[in-house]
Amino acid sequence: MLDSTATRTTSSPSMPDVQCVFELCEDDMSAVDQLIRESLDSNVVLIRQIAEYIIGSGGKRLRPMLVVLAAKACGYQGRHHITAAAIIEFIHTATLLHDDVVDESDLRRGKDSAHAVWGNAASVLVGDFLYSRSFQMMVGIDSMRVMEVLSDATNTIAEGEVEQLLNLHDPEVSEARYFSVIEKKTAKLFEAACQLGAVLSGKPQREMQLAKFGRELGTAFQVADDVLDYTADAETLGKNIGDDLAEGKPTLPLIRCRQTLDHDQQNIIDESIRHGGIGRMDEIVELIRISGALDETMDEARNRAGAAVKALDGLPASRWKDAMVSLASYSVSRQF
Numbered sequence: 001m002l003d004s005t006a007t008r009t010t011s012s013p014s015m016p017d018v019q020c021v022f023e024l025c026e027d028d029m030s031a032v033d034q035l036i037r038e039s040l041d042s043n044v045v046l047i048r049q050i051a052e053y054i055i056g057s058g059g060k061r062l063r064p065m066l067v068v069l070a071a072k073a074c075g076y077q078g079r080h081h082i083t084a085a086a087i088i089e090f091i092h093t094a095t096l097l098h099d100d101v102v103d104e105s106d107l108r109r110g111k112d113s114a115h116a117v118w119g120n121a122a123s124v125l126v127g128d129f130l131y132s133r134s135f136q137m138m139v140g141i142d143s144m145r146v147m148e149v150l151s152d153a154t155n156t157i158a159e160g161e162v163e164q165l166l167n168l169h170d171p172e173v174s175e176a177r178y179f180s181v182i183e184k185k186t187a188k189l190f191e192a193a194c195q196l197g198a199v200l201s202g203k204p205q206r207e208m209q210l211a212k213f214g215r216e217l218g219t220a221f222q223v224a225d226d227v228l229d230y231t232a233d234a235e236t237l238g239k240n241i242g243d244d245l246a247e248g249k250p251t252l253p254l255i256r257c258r259q260t261l262d263h264d265q266q267n268i269i270d271e272s273i274r275h276g277g278i279g280r281m282d283e284i285v286e287l288i289r290i291s292g293a294l295d296e297t298m299d300e301a302r303n304r305a306g307a308a309v310k311a312l313d314g315l316p317a318s319r320w321k322d323a324m325v326s327l328a329s330y331s332v333s334r335q336f
Helices: 018-025 026-039 045-055 062-073 079-101 113-118 120-141 144-167 176-185 186-200 204-232 250-257 263-275 281-291 293-311 319-331
Strands: none
Touching: 018 026, 018 062, 018 319, 026 062, 026 079, 045 079, 045 113, 045 120, 062 079, 062 186, 062 204, 062 319, 079 113, 079 120, 079 144, 079 176, 079 186, 113 120, 120 144, 144 176, 144 186, 176 186, 176 204, 176 250, 186 204, 204 293, 204 319, 250 263, 250 281, 250 293, 263 281, 281 293, 293 319
16 A cells, blocks of 8 residues: 655755866867767768757767766877767667657657657668767777677667567566666666776776766666656656656656555556556556655665766776766756
8 A cells, every 4th residue: 555654755956067067078079079970971861861850959968978078087188089979979879769769759859759750760770870880980999899898788778678678568567677678778878988988098997997887877867767757847858758658668666656556556557557658647646656656766866876976986086087976966866
């Protein structure tokens, strides 16, 4: 049964000043954006149109920014981090194109998703183009270790996508299965982005440390995102509220809430997951709120963000390291 007294608020800690992080990386990220535009060049007009549409539609560019921060935190002085950051953004963009087709999502970053504008076939094929272009760019870095990290990441992300597909419409998805998907589908690219900073710097002793930071940060980011799916508004979030439920996707707030319910209340959630849709969204949100699942889920996200910061112990003090700590705080206090 629900504990009707479990009504504590899900208020977030004050938002960290991440603007200083963006300003710190401004020159490098401008170079990354320029390389992205140059690398989108194709004789096929539709490829340029779709790739520009989704890459130019906003987004926080956190993953490529992490390459910059990690490399600088390790003392890197070269330029290959710009290429690596652009590659990370291409891989991420390819997954977004494919995700929106699989999830049938109509909104992405507050705009019509690419598949809603151009159709499924074009979105999938342009996603494939971005994957293949990213591997062309890897060759230019001329590092087998970079190739190894990124090829492993793309393979793991694909596994996570398939695992998520298997979880759809299954109300009995466990927390272990939920976290397995997150660690493969979302956190792996964060992990690779940070690990590349150590690889490019020629500091293999820092690889696992920075990989752990990225993995925990990515997990915190996604867990917090799953809370926002039930608490934000569509204009702020940039996608439809309740998308996860509409897709029959069990996320941690639902999983935690379901554990507190009696049989009849469980059936409300179970039927919505099995069949998708948000017809009983208000009722389910109220069940989640009263159960305390949103607070528990945010606690999990904060714990993961704390583990990310802890992973940086021993990394020399620098403004780049400070910026990484700020991003960990931002990941669990953002509103979109």
